[in-house]
Amino acid sequence: MRQVTTIGFDADDTLWHNEQFFRRTQERFAAMLAGQADEGVIAQGLLEAERRNLSAYGFGIKGFTLSMIETAIEVTKGQVSAATIAEILDAGRQMLSHPVEILPHVRETLESIAGAYRLVLITKGDLFDQERKLAQSGLADFFDAVEIVSDKHAETYARIFARHGDGPAKSMMVGNSLKSDVLPAIEAGGWGAHVPHTFTWALDHADAPADLPRFRQLADLGGLPAVLATLD
Structure with missing residues (x-):
């Protein structure tokens, strides 16, 4: 038997492959906010947002994208531009269509x-x-x-x-x-x-x-x- x-x-x-696309997008996200905060602060803020949001958004790219937007708002103290929000959303859409x-x-x-x-x-x-x-x-x-x-x-x-x-x-x-x-x-x-x-x-x-x-x-x-x- x-x-x-x-x-x-x-x-x-x-x-x-999957995680590598998240890492590339996180690097792109840090570059968007480079003038607002240190890369380590941005990364830690994003990780905390992801952990906080798992019970609401679940796992995956959509939750990750929403967590990036939330982090951008927090890092910039509410001053993040509409253009940056649009770029974050575009980064999420690109992840959803990667080969x-x-x-x-x-x-x-x-x-x-x-x-x-x-x-x-x-x-x-x-x-x-x-x-x-x-x-x-x-x-x-x-x-x-x-x-x-x-x-x-x-x-x-x-x-x-x-x-x-x-x-x-x-x-x-x-x-x-x-x-x-x-x-x-x-x-x-x-x-x-x-x-x-x-x-x-x-x-x-x-x-x-x-x-x-x-x-x-x-x-x-x-x-x-x-x-x-x-x-x-």
């Missing part, structure tokens, strides 16, 4: 395990943007189900893996975020495989577990089939 029959995959920075760039080893890994396991895409963020990226990626046909959720907790994974698989105990979640992909999936009773990305959002940082038997660390997604073979 296989120990794992269902595999969940995160999308952003696991299947395709999807698939990460290395993704397609061949999905091809090698599709059919042998139930594959479920589990991603958080804006519904329209995530659907757009999945459609443009050309990867949709590999997945037996797609779940776009507001956030990722142990309860989220327990519910999804019960719906689309044999329960969390026979499921593995694969992703770049220890905080939202790996640790809550293990807490739900499943397996977690961490595939690090060059960039990680500051609010998604977490320490790697030292002694969890259901935790696996991968150098890249290409190592997943070999890990799965050890669990057969």
